[in-house]
Amino acid sequence: GAGVSQSPRYKVAKRGQDVALRCDPISGHVSLFWYQQALGQGPEFLTYFQNEAQLDKSGLPSDRFFAERPEGSVSTLKIQRTQQEDSAVYLCASSLRDSRGDTIYFGEGSWLTVV
Amino acid sequence: LAKTTQPISMDSYEGQEVNITCSHNNIATNDYITWYQQFPSQGPRFIIQGYKTKVTNEVASLFIPADRKSSTLSLPRVSLSDTAVYYCLVGARSNDYKLSFGAGTTVTVRA
Numbered sequence: 001g002a003g004v005s006q007s008p009r010y011k012v013a014k015r016g017q018d019v020a021l022r023c024d025p026i027s028g029h030v031s032l033f034w035y036q037q038a039l040g041q042g043p044e045f046l047t048y049f050q051n052e053a054q055l056d057k058s059g060l061p062s063d064r065f066f067a068e069r070p071e072g073s074v075s076t077l078k079i080q081r082t083q084q085e086d087s088a089v090y091l092c093a094s095s096l097r098d099s100r101g102d103t104i105y106f107g108e109g110s111w112l113t114v115v
Numbered sequence: 116l117a118k119t120t121q122p123i124s125m126d127s128y129e130g131q132e133v134n135i136t137c138s139h140n141n142i143a144t145n146d147y148i149t150w151y152q153q154f155p156s157q158g159p160r161f162i163i164q165g166y167k168t169k170v171t172n173e174v175a176s177l178f179i180p181a182d183r184k185s186s187t188l189s190l191p192r193v194s195l196s197d198t199a200v201y202y203c204l205v206g207a208r209s210n211d212y213k214l215s216f217g218a219g220t221t222v223t224v225r226a
Binding site: 048 | 156157158159160161200202212213214215216217218219
């Protein structure tokens, strides 16, 4: 498809389990972002990539969260030793250039439930 | 990023115009105002962006007074499919990837 694609759409993890969430941005988009959205709240910024470089990871809530984009296209958000408070929708977004004034396109999100 | 205040919810009926006002008293000179729409089970979608006066596109209009301390998103003749959460964001374009969404306004359109 032409949009941002995320997988899995739904994930149930047992507390303590590691999870990996994948994002396929729109082809050719330079910038990629991850956001976390808790139930009933707006999305909150996690991290930003420009090509393969992670330029901002200030929003990652703890060192259990790790994101990578090794070849400048697909990105993976990894959460180690999941905890119940990690339950949220994880949104990936991309934009064509370096995000200055560019429209940011969001995927449908990966819904993570930690039980 | 400038803090924004918008109503938690609004109800409307099909065919009516919906106006959502967002307050941003401490908006900076280089800040833009951007609105996003989010349907259930989907990611946010860009609607409109403006700096001053009025901006209109095929989806909505954005009215910004001269002091820029508030803005109003206007949705003409809403339909049931316009039921969504609408977010007002304020920030500089150079830093606009770090979007601060807030809680948004839940607009419910009834038949």
